[in-house]
Amino acid sequence: MPTDSLESLLLSLAALAVAAILFGGFVALQGHDPLAVYQTLYLGSFGTRFSIENTLTQAAPLLLTALCTLIPARVGLLVIGGEGAVVLGGLGAVLAGVALASAPASIGTILTVSAGALAGGFWIAAAAALKHMRGVNETISTLLMNYIAIALMNHLISGPIRDFSQTLKAQSWSIPNPFMVGNIPGWSVHWGLVIGLTFCVLLHLVLRHTTLGFSFDILGGNRRAAQMAGLPIGRLMLLACFLGGAAAGIAGAVEIVAVHGAASESLVVGLGYTGILVAFLARQNALAVLLVALLLGGISASGGLLQRRFDMPHAVTTVLQGLIFICVLASNALAGRWRRSSG
């Protein structure tokens, strides 16, 4: 196993280097100095305390949305429904928060976030159920469900749960103020980061050291073998998707309790889609997610500075993310070279 991890790490670094060169060429073609662009990228992501805090804030939800693709991938399912699960999680949190208004603050917060986890979890588990019972492809169903979730939210915040005192934009009722969590003391980074970190580490331990993780890996590696071993395939798929959806749901709920206080279009900013990228870049390894989320969070965080310094469109960060994704996938073609030559 260690050689495998070392190889993955080296391959990923090589892929990042290639992506960096391609991106440098791209900005050079646009008449910018690539070195100056990279310097700004560093400055905007890790260069100052402010930018580090910004990077951590951007990375926090990615830690969780990545799990929505990562956990199902362990049982061989390609789920891309993180965006929808974030929205459902946010909606669940708002409804629970409003309904529990009289609860004590800390219990209220916990229940609010749990409601988000349940909503996101059941949403993605539904895709696993469709896969198991009807053979509906989970990639396609979760993709469609993203759009359905967004339409559902737009419907709810435009009427049934709309806060009509807000005239500037359509947003839902707000959760009670005491339920809101602030920042980590001494930092302007909200608690979502701690939740995300805890989840990734816990999940890594579960996947590595428990029978459940082992069953996931058997199912993901060879479905027929899992069947022969008598594993409850349907239940494992449901559980993996539920956990993944719950993680993304928590990401949505954290956006509510730590940032917005209410559901609105601000929940639909591509957290789910970037999460897919994080999961693939981390090669479906929960610990690697920590590093990758920092990297992508940093890229997002520096977008504003790049925009101002070089008068670039904000999409410049999307171009870089796309290039990294492409290079990392292409680098899979080289996997196993070293192992074969050494053994």
Add this chain to the structure above:
Amino acid sequence: MSSTLDLGWWGVVLAIIAGAIRVSTPYLLVSLGETLTEKSGRVNLGLEGTLVLGAMSGFATSYLTGSPWLGLLAAGVSGAAMGLLHALICNLPRVNDIAVGIALFIFGIGLAFYLGKPFIEPRAPMLPAFPLGSWSHHPAIRSAFDVSPLFFIGIALALALEWGMKNTRWGLILRMAGDSADAARAIGRSVERIRTYATMAGGFLSGVGGGFLSLFYPGNWNEGLSSGQGLMAVALVIFARWSPVRCFYASLLFGGASAIGPAVQTVGITEGYYLFYAAPYALTLALLIYSSSPTQALSGAPNELSILR
């Protein structure tokens, strides 16, 4: 919109028919392209990025050269280039075509928004339309039946592909690459090359579909231009079970379904307006659930397709 109000509920029907014709065209072009790609045994999930990049390059070319047809060509060529990129990466061993699709989805959109930033404000020359509603005096009817030539090209293409895939030599080779790569290799065909061509053709058609969006309807370039037509097309192909002619019917259905929301709003129904936006997606999901089966593959499905294994 007072003319639509005059027509009352007939206005709603008219708007849905007009919507079915207009909105269906990009669905039709993209889904025909994806049918070709999937019949060769590969899935390109990045068509949304291809479509948006096509829309941007088509609009920019039309603006810079003054010729919308040249713009349409540029849209197709940029789409084919994205298809080539997808195919080249997928030709490498151990690379997942669905994941590459998602990567190109992100990359294509990033590239289109980056390069397209200067073209958001200006107006570019638009593609002409056939005024099929000229028999009527009613302005709403007249504008509803301004049909793009691309709609008819799409229909012709659907028929040609349906016939060609069954009755021609290249149709057989394409299907063989999709049904059994080993069989294709056994008779000395390069599966990679067939799939590369099929993905490029699919990219070309998706690019043209994007060109339709920016050069005909809605007929401008901005970052909210596409509402997921490229992603939907992948579902639509499965819904149509890999038949080009059924792609046409499905596109009409999807186009009509997405026109329901705006249409009922014109007669003053705003309740549940946003739910109608979900109509095409819910419809696809419902039909997928209905037509899928846990024990056997969908009829007409290429055996090599990764999304069905």
